[in-house]
Amino acid sequence: MSTSGAAIVLxxxxxxxxxxxxxPALVNYGHFTAMQVRGGATRGLDLHLRxxxxxxxxxxxxxxxxxxxxxxxxTAVESHPDSYLRITxxxxxxxxxxxxxxxxxxxxxxxxxxxxxxxTYIRPFAHMKHVGxxxxxxxxxxxxxxxxxxxxxxxxxxxxxxxxxANIGFFDGEQVVWPDGPSLRGITWQLLDHALESEGxxxxxxxxxxxxxxxxxxxFTANSLGVSPVGRLGLHRLPTSPAFKHLSRxxxxxxxxxx
Numbered sequence: 001m002s003t004s005g006a007a008i009v010l011x012x013x014x015x016x017x018x019x020x021x022x023x024p025a026l027v028n029y030g031h032f033t034a035m036q037v038r039g040g041a042t043r044g045l046d047l048h049l050r051x052x053x054x055x056x057x058x059x060x061x062x063x064x065x066x067x068x069x070x071x072x073x074x075t076a077v078e079s080h081p082d083s084y085l086r087i088t089x090x091x092x093x094x095x096x097x098x099x100x101x102x103x104x105x106x107x108x109x110x111x112x113x114x115x116x117x118x119x120t121y122i123r124p125f126a127h128m129k130h131v132g133x134x135x136x137x138x139x140x141x142x143x144x145x146x147x148x149x150x151x152x153x154x155x156x157x158x159x160x161x162x163x164x165x166a167n168i169g170f171f172d173g174e175q176v177v178w179p180d181g182p183s184l185r186g187i188t189w190q191l192l193d194h195a196l197e198s199e200g201x202x203x204x205x206x207x208x209x210x211x212x213x214x215x216x217x218x219x220f221t222a223n224s225l226g227v228s229p230v231g232r233l234g235l236h237r238l239p240t241s242p243a244f245k246h247l248s249r250x251x252x253x254x255x256x257x258x259x
Contacts, residue, residue: 030090031055041256076101093151113231126182176203
């Protein structure tokens with residue numbers, strides 16, 4: 001789960017002091033969203049802002065001014081229109097949100113089919129994109145040491161949920177199937193659902209286990225990098241569904257919104 005490249009950190013649109021960095025460094029409580037930025041634009045901007053607003057209300061019972069967040073985002077990408085942008089929100093004092101933007105070099109999706117190591121773990125508060133990611137990093141590291149690209153999280157009941165850094169979807173013929181294990185409904189997932197619905201091919205949610213996944217027609221990962229095929233789940237090879245090309249083209253057609 002590496003994040004290569006120099007990071008440019010701003011808090012509330014300004015270069016932070018050492019004192020301002022103490023709280024986010026030591027207090028592992030907050031929420032975030034992350035996106036790829038190209039030409040000062042990103043996909044699903046409104047959904048990212050909605051995620052931050054909802055996450056802040058849930059964690060802090062406090063209102064987040066998304067217009068102000070957007071202003072800080074613009075400041076962050078102004079000199080870096082092609083980048084990876086992460087926005088983390090937390091509070092040191094009750095009711096006063098702090099917005100930390102981090103800019104890194106842009107990332108591209110992997111070109112080869114991904115291999116995923118199944119591990120028994122479900123993220124706590126899985127519906128939220130929160131900063132508590134120790135276990136995700138740990139399982140990703142284990143997976144890479146064993147020759148896999150990432151780990152896929154599986155509940156004690158055997159249901160697949162997500163990978164450590166992405167959603168996972170499956171193909172049943174031409175239809176996309178999202179596993180119904182506890183997971184974050186990612187921005188790319190939401191965008192794809194809308195696009196598939198508009199094409200008359202609505203996705204569905206269903207219980208997917210490691211065993212039942214082998215009876216489906218392939219799998220893919222989805223996050224801000226895009227969509228990538230999955231070629232191996234544990235020791236089992238997975239086919240690359242012909243429907244993946246259509247999904248990839250559909251993703252490429254998604255509109256960009258100027259930040």
